[in-house]
Amino acid sequence: MKDLLQEIFEGALRKPLDPEADLLEQGLNAHRFIGVMREFWLRTGVEFDVNLPYEHRSIRTLAEAMSDGNVLPKSKLIMLKAGAPDKPLFVCAGGASCFLEMQDLFSGMDLPDAIVGISLTRFERSPPDAPTVADEVKTAIAAIRSRQSKGPYRLLGYSFGGICALELARTLVAEGECVEFLAMLDTPLSDHNNEFRQWLTLMSRIIGRQIGSRLRHLRSKRPAVQE
Secondary structure: OHHHHHHHHHHHHOOOOOOOOOOOOOOOOHHHHHHHHHHHHHHHOOOOOOOHHHHOOOHHHHHHHHHOOOOOOOOOEEEEEOOEEEEEEEEEOOOOOOHHHHHHHHHHOOOOEEEEEEOOOOOOOOOOOOOOHHHHHHHHHHHHHHHOOOOOEEEEEEOHHHHHHHHHHHHHHHOOOOEEEEEEEOOOOOHHHOOHHHHHHHHHHHHHHHHHHHHHHHHHHOOOOOO
């Protein structure tokens, strides 16, 4: 197991690796790790979680965990960056629940406090009983309070995680808690939040690009005129 992981990680990172080295410090990011996951699955048929390197940061510890069948995180909360434990920054990832997408941000943050990820819950439910944001908020608040029982809380969300962070903040405030920090990075907004003029301008640009792309495609398919 270790030799196979060593080969795949060295191929992804394009350099020799010490089995004890911290993979995140060696440059592991979301793109490279997804390649590792794909290659490992093609060779073994085993799929592991995209956040596993946060719990097992070296090739040796990752190999040991996978040999024991531990291919999923142990907890909904994932330690993303060590620091002072009293008032951590809680982070909600995007829809793929992949915190490696934000690893460069975590590495560059001059924050003395711990950074803790809140992974999305695997509800194992399907329509018409599909999980909602409210379901995720309920499980996330329980996880947050298991780590920090009282506020003030600090929340950050990326992409879809921004929506979760916002709803977490609203729920905590409604329950009488203090949320002293809330940040939303690259979070999608509903078109209903835009003024009509802004919405019309945006739609015009989108439709214009689509028409232009279609016209260029048709011109490229037009047969050349022979003289």
